[in-house]
Amino acid sequence: MKNENLVRSIVSSFKPYQGEINPDELAKRLGLTAEEILPLHANENLFIEKDWIIERVKEAITTLDFRSYPDPETIEARNVIADHFGIESSEIVLGNGADEVLDILAKVFIDPGCETIILEPTFGIYGMCTLLLNGKPKGVLLNENFSPNVNAMLEALTPKTRMIFVCSPNNPTGNQYSKKDIKRLVEESGCIVAVDEAYADFADYTLIKWIHEYENLIVIRSFSKSFGIAGLRIGFAATNSALAETIRKTVFPYNVNKLAQKMIPILTKYWDYLSQKISEIKKEREFLYNQLIRNGNLKPYPSQTNFMLVKVVKPNFTAKSLQSRLLDKGILVRDRSGLPLLDNCLRITLAPRPVNQRLLECIDEIFGEEPV
Template identity: 35%
Template sequence: MNKISEEWLQCKLRKIKSFTKYVRPESVLDTVLGTGMEAEKVIKLNQNENLFLSRDFLHSLLNEVINEVDLRLYPKEGETELKDALGKYVGLPSDCVILGNGSDQIIDLIVRSFLGKGDIAISIKPTYSMYKWSVNHIGVKYFEVPLKEDFSLDVDSILELAKSNKGICFICSPNNPTGNQFKLEDVKAIVDSFPGLVLVDEAYVEFAKDSLVRFVKNYENLVVTRTFSKAFGLAGLRVGYALSNSEISNTIFEYAQLPYSLNCIGLKLALKVLTEIDKFKKSVEELKEEREKLTERLNSIKDVRAFKSDANFILFQSLKLYEKVFNELFNKGLLVRKIGKVLNFDGCLRVTVGLPYMNNRLVEILASISE
């Protein structure tokens, strides 16, 4: 490579390195390497995956799909079928549906499509990190409005900040990492008055009580993103979708989304989920029951405070040094997520609601640390 092109390349790489880095959470393999434990013994509760669905059940659906797909063909029909089925599932016309390679990819697509010079992005604090990550990549200003002490939305401050600026407002509900779903009227108040697009991230909505989807057709500026990674157990396949009025979704689909952003297996398996939806709903009900039990059990441990959740994870505060708590759990093969300070609550960690034996282990280790 000549000197000029090398300088050009280095300059580009420096620019890329100025973006926010995404640090991937620990994997089962990291734990195996770090502890010497066998992979089967590791309990992975750090990414809000759904462990209530058995691998065998999902594999049986995958086997059916493998027999149905023709890998030689681009998956155009699969897209149309899934959009139709999702439209029926949520009660909207199929042209209100945008498909994406996980909801993260749709969030990134919306950011890149709608934000430009002079726009701003607003979100809440704390919340899901990918909004900031995507916004940072296009050099747009990102403002964070802290939640109120009870984890509710500070609607007035969000709207005050937006007064003289247009852009995107991100509301994650149920919110990651706090776990609570915001009041519908608060989110609607923001959608009503925000001078720009409001993206409501409903990645965990199946574990909560309500949804904003039925209001999508009443608003020009509302996009709701959802995923098959959480309640439907397909995190490994990367299937996400968004709902908005058909003008936004058609424009995004036709002009901004990469063609065939989902593969034929993901498309067909997501379709299977919708045809077998009762089995998935049953597992969500089981998880919710376990979530309530786990919250109560965590709260009964000395020096631990668990917050009420409407999602498939629980945020909890540990009055012991939270790094020590994390390490102690890690060394015993149990992965949780370090969150740190949330508003005035120091030392917070987030844990996915696992199967009863996993939660028993978590409670047992935390109780032993508290002694």
């Protein structure tokens, strides 16, 4: 019997989540050093200095014994998160990155044949989690201005609908949805509404305290973006205590490693520093937006995240061709033109001024050349 015959049919036909080329591999291909590559493709926090994070990691390591398992109850980390966000530790479920949190939620709520509603275009993991549980993701298009079509979402509900995934601010469009729209979904849907707030620290507000008002609301947060520890993989879900206790029953033991857990109390001590970096990101976001508007060959969309969605409008150029030429110059950006409503669009991570200046110079050079 061949192993292929034993693989679940959904897995055999599954299309995996695709990222861009690894920066180290790109450096080797171009004969450059790793420092010469500009990784503007993954929405990482490039404003926090690498040496500063290393010092915080050293601070954490001195307190840890890696011969023993991490705390399976994540008590210290949950207590600190609760204090930082103004909620209760009993209302928190920690995961190995927000991606694992999404996977846990899918396993808790989605039976085979059940449906989830997903605003499109958005983060691809929501559909992936649904499909792997033999659920059915139902996409509802955003409006042309990237706002949610709440009426269409509510009309898409059926007795089989278990969850609505809402990414706000949304990846890759960059906009934060109105409180009024999300409130309607929570109050009128009758199912679990999971609001992914990975980028909320760069936006106008967070809905995390709404969990005290709505029993069907789950808010998902990440430490990869504003806290700058994408490589340590830690995120959490916040919801009412009863539901959080139910969700925690399904979490594998020791799912969050010791170092990641310890970095939470350490980083929150330095929130003033991290807040300063968030302010710098917002300032640079305005600078890059204005520069791209003046360029005339690109249409940037307003953003409330640490990235910007940009449409290529120069005749005879495409998002793919611009991405390819930037790649030749050691600059990684994400092509999002294959998603609904995002024809000819790139997603570009915000970076400090010298990096943005180099990006703008390279774009001008490329647009001054003949299209291919």
